[in-house]
Amino acid sequence: MTEYKTFKADDAIAFADGHSELFGEHSKLSAEEMSDGELNQVFRVENDKGTSVIVKQALPYARWAGESWPLTTDRARIEAEVLKLHRRFCPEHTVEVHYFDPEACAILMEDLKAYRILRTELNAGKKFNHLAAQMAKYLANTLFYTSDFVMSGENKKAEVARFLNPEMCLITEDLVFTDPYFNHERNNVEHSILDKAKNLWHDEALKAEVAMLKAGFLSKPQALLHGDLHSGSIFIDEQSCKVIDAEFGFFGPVGFDVGSLLGNLLLNYLASPGLHDAADCSEQQAYLLDQAEQLWLQFSETFSELMRRETEDPMLESPIYQQKFLQQVFSDATGYAGCELIRRTVGLAQVADIVTISDAGKRAECQLNVLKLGRELIMQRNDLSNISQLLNLVRYQQTD
Ligand code: ADP
Ligand code: MG
Numbered sequence: 001m002t003e004y005k006t007f008k009a010d011d012a013i014a015f016a017d018g019h020s021e022l023f024g025e026h027s028k029l030s031a032e033e034m035s036d037g038e039l040n041q042v043f044r045v046e047n048d049k050g051t052s053v054i055v056k057q058a059l060p061y062a063r064w065a066g067e068s069w070p071l072t073t074d075r076a077r078i079e080a081e082v083l084k085l086h087r088r089f090c091p092e093h094t095v096e097v098h099y100f101d102p103e104a105c106a107i108l109m110e111d112l113k114a115y116r117i118l119r120t121e122l123n124a125g126k127k128f129n130h131l132a133a134q135m136a137k138y139l140a141n142t143l144f145y146t147s148d149f150v151m152s153g154e155n156k157k158a159e160v161a162r163f164l165n166p167e168m169c170l171i172t173e174d175l176v177f178t179d180p181y182f183n184h185e186r187n188n189v190e191h192s193i194l195d196k197a198k199n200l201w202h203d204e205a206l207k208a209e210v211a212m213l214k215a216g217f218l219s220k221p222q223a224l225l226h227g228d229l230h231s232g233s234i235f236i237d238e239q240s241c242k243v244i245d246a247e248f249g250f251f252g253p254v255g256f257d258v259g260s261l262l263g264n265l266l267l268n269y270l271a272s273p274g275l276h277d278a279a280d281c282s283e284q285q286a287y288l289l290d291q292a293e294q295l296w297l298q299f300s301e302t303f304s305e306l307m308r309r310e311t312e313d314p315m316l317e318s319p320i321y322q323q324k325f326l327q328q329v330f331s332d333a334t335g336y337a338g339c340e341l342i343r344r345t346v347g348l349a350q351v352a353d354i355v356t357i358s359d360a361g362k363r364a365e366c367q368l369n370v371l372k373l374g375r376e377l378i379m380q381r382n383d384l385s386n387i388s389q390l391l392n393l394v395r396y397q398q399t400d
Pocket of ligand 1: 041054056095113
């Protein structure tokens with residue numbers, strides 16, 4: 001085991017070399033630090049033949065904020081263990097962890113250098129028809145196989161304890177479910193939308209519904225979530241996509257992961273008028289709505305099939321219960337998608353979909369649409385019975 005120290009490039013090289021068979025002969029290794037890690041440091045270690053691995057190390061603080069924001073390094077264990085479990089249930093779409101060192105809080109993993117980050121690709125107007133089907137498969141398998149449908153009570157509770165992840169959950173609890181609804185100093189509100197953001201602070205009906213969603217996040221350990229499934233946590237190429245960055249993983253409501261991804265597709269949909277010209281925008285929007293629809297349809301079909309075929313608890317075998325369970329997941333996912341829209345517009349962690357819109361007027365218009373749809377999704381989540389109704393809400397509000 002390695003004593004904890006903040007890795008420099010040479011440490012990353014030694015770590016990779018010591019724990020990987022990939023390099024064979026100790027041919028010339030070099031390490032390059034990736035600049036876009038928000039919480040952690042990430043190195044690519046490569047030999048002179050182009051073979052490479054990724055070394056990701058948790059620092060005792062959040063990288064973007066520095067030492068003023070201390071943060072548990074246990075998040076590296078959570079990330080490694082969630083990815084390993086998810087890979088067991090969906091190997092095709094989960095990055096491979098080669099090795100985890102609990103002392104160094106460092107993970108050695110597969111380098112996805114042939115892939116690109118989904119958010120960057122969507123913002124550039126790229127379309128991948130396999131996205132929804134593959135992510136539906138990832139979500140259905142990872143969430144079903146870590147749920148009460150198949151896990152024994154004893155094992156499930158031990159796993160819930162192993163993945164409590166309180167510090168990382170607190171970040172979500174604050175940044176997603178609390179800050180945007182108060183005048184909190186961590187918020188990040190553009191002046192042009194300040195009035196609308198202020199409305200959130202006094203919208204008691206909305207706050208009550210967000211409180212319900214937050215309570216679900218705090219107290220519904222249904223399955224082992226990824227916990228941060230936005231479009232920056234997905235790598236994609238022409239054939240396949242793979243999920244990374246599971247340090248927010250814990251046992252929570254199934255609808256949270258589904259809703260996070262759905263929310264990110266809808267966010268990109270609403271950002272499209274600011275990112276593309278009119279013709280490209282309408283193509284991109286049609287693509288995104290189709291993917292949102294397929295994501296839900298294929299997720300629910302696979303999850304239903306797994307519930308029918310594989311459920312082990314005799315009470316949970318009830319088809320009526322299973323149908324109600326899935327309807328509740330849909331309603332939760334709709335609400336969590338709404339929360340994602342709002343927090344990405346007025347909260348601390350903003351996304352390139354919006355911030356790269358260079359025309360300030362267009363950017364404000366997009367942000368207002370995002371806030372509006374976020375509110376509608378949260379408020380109407382229990383009245384929408386299926387994905388077509390949800391998508392009609394999205395289309396209708398566009399023409400508003
Ligand atoms: P953080 O949790 O600190 O935000 P990420 O896991 O999102 O870190 O990784 C930061 C960046 O490092 C990614 O956006 C990507 O550019 C790169 N990266 C991370 N994991 C891999 C990987 N397995 N293969 C290739 N690049 C990766
Ligand atoms: Mg991360």
